[in-house]
Amino acid sequence: MTKEQWLQRRREDPYWRRAKELGYPSRAAFKLLEIQRRWKIIREGYRVLDLGAAPGGMAAVASDIVGEKGLVVAVDREPLQLIRPNIVPIQTDIYEARLTKDVQTALGQGFFDVVVSDLSPHHSGDYDLLVEQQLDLLEASLSLCHRFLRRGGNAVFKAFEHPRLRVFERKMMTCFWRVERYVPRSTKKGSSEIFLLGLGYRGPARRRLSQQRPAAHPQEEHQS
Numbered sequence: 001m002t003k004e005q006w007l008q009r010r011r012e013d014p015y016w017r018r019a020k021e022l023g024y025p026s027r028a029a030f031k032l033l034e035i036q037r038r039w040k041i042i043r044e045g046y047r048v049l050d051l052g053a054a055p056g057g058m059a060a061v062a063s064d065i066v067g068e069k070g071l072v073v074a075v076d077r078e079p080l081q082l083i084r085p086n087i088v089p090i091q092t093d094i095y096e097a098r099l100t101k102d103v104q105t106a107l108g109q110g111f112f113d114v115v116v117s118d119l120s121p122h123h124s125g126d127y128d129l130l131v132e133q134q135l136d137l138l139e140a141s142l143s144l145c146h147r148f149l150r151r152g153g154n155a156v157f158k159a160f161e162h163p164r165l166r167v168f169e170r171k172m173m174t175c176f177w178r179v180e181r182y183v184p185r186s187t188k189k190g191s192s193e194i195f196l197l198g199l200g201y202r203g204p205a206r207r208r209l210s211q212q213r214p215a216a217h218p219q220e221e222h223q224s
């Protein structure tokens, strides 16, 4: 596809046009809006860790929902195209050693209520390579959940359909009370993109072995 064909296709994309009208930096905003409409994973005052945040469509949506008492920490190696008082951008690679420290500084005390990972590698055309790199990004995102997500919190992970994704999904099932698969209507037609939702974080599996199930079911946390 030539650059002109790509630009033309983008101009014809209703989600791209709507994103421009509403001032969202990207059409990805609508994916998080659809997820939010269905599961209400983010609430006013929440603290959200947004991984793969640039240019900032999802960060804008999260920022609107959490409001002025909430916080969105937005991580990407590319710059965020959004400046808001409740958004702290961290421009770095997810694999950088300093990431944990920078996120902790931005967060201050406590934990995040939600982790959103929309990270995805540059697609070279080799689908198996794309899936492999995406699985690494998913593992890195899940590690950050273990470090920063509160018990009962929610997570959203962007993935690509592949038999190997099942292994990651099963791992998620050991860490969350409920795991859902979801393809938003705003995902481009023909894309193999899928979102995995972890609802009600329970902690990493091995840490739980010596712990009892909490008295109140944490799923109540994310039910509307």
Ligand SMILES: C[S@@+](CC[C@H](N)C(=O)[O-])C[C@H]1O[C@@H](n2cnc3c(N)ncnc32)[C@H](O)[C@@H]1O
Residues within 6 Å of the ligand: 025, 026, 028, 029, 051, 052, 053, 054, 055, 056, 057, 058, 059, 075, 076, 077, 078, 092, 093, 094, 095, 118, 119, 120, 121, 122
């Ligand atoms: C689909 S885009 C994210 C769109 C964004 N969530 C939004 O709402 O506008 C994927 C992002 O992942 C980022 N990314 C991929 N690998 C990364 C890495 N290793 N470290 C940091 N960011 C990375 C890319 O720079 C890109 O901005």
